[in-house]
Amino acid sequence: MSKQKAHSNQDWHRQDVLAEIRKKGVSLAELGRHHGYENPTTLYNVFKAPYPKVEKIIAEFLGTKPEAIWPSRYVNKGVSKFSTTTVSTQQQVA
DSSP: OOHHHHTOSSOOOHHHHHHHHHHTTOOHHHHHHHTTOOSTTGGGGGGTSOOHHHHHHHHHHHTSOHHHHOGGGSTTTTOOSSOHHHHHHHHHHO
């Protein structure tokens, strides 16, 4: 993984994730089985939709955080969809 890619705001490409896992000597399916997932394809769902549990497993295995691999999924983490400012403005109008 290049330094430029590692600091980018783009999600890692799925093939980059899989290559980094393979470089450590296992497949994604093997990593899943090691963590109790009986279906070897379960972890592949992480490439189709957010899957926090699996994101954490992969990131820890690669020695990083899920936010580094999938930054688009963590952009607004911890920020409420409803701003207190918006609520205050609505209350003043009413």
